[in-house]
Amino acid sequence: MSGARTLLVTERVVAPESRARYVESLSGLRDRCVASGVQFWAFEHETEPGRFLEFAEAKHPALLDALETDGSTGARWRSVELG
Numbered sequence: 001m002s003g004a005r006t007l008l009v010t011e012r013v014v015a016p017e018s019r020a021r022y023v024e025s026l027s028g029l030r031d032r033c034v035a036s037g038v039q040f041w042a043f044e045h046e047t048e049p050g051r052f053l054e055f056a057e058a059k060h061p062a063l064l065d066a067l068e069t070d071g072s073t074g075a076r077w078r079s080v081e082l083g
Helices: 016-035 061-068
Strands: 006-013 039-044 051-058 075-078
Touching (some): 006 061, 016 051, 051 061
Antiparallel strands (some): 006 051, 039 051
16 A cells, blocks of 8 residues: 555534634644645535534655644544555
């Protein structure tokens, strides 16, 4: 599995009064991820404002460790080689 990658999926629910600050913080998180070779995406639920999914993908699982420093833990997924 030379091309194996790891995906970290974290769900967050943000209070309405904290939503703008959280969304603003995502740019900084994305920039830190990109600087360390991690791809990052964030999505907000279509009908539930304040409910977010964060996706971080890396070639080496250790690169994702720094993203779990705020006490939250996400689910880690391993890529599947599709010969």
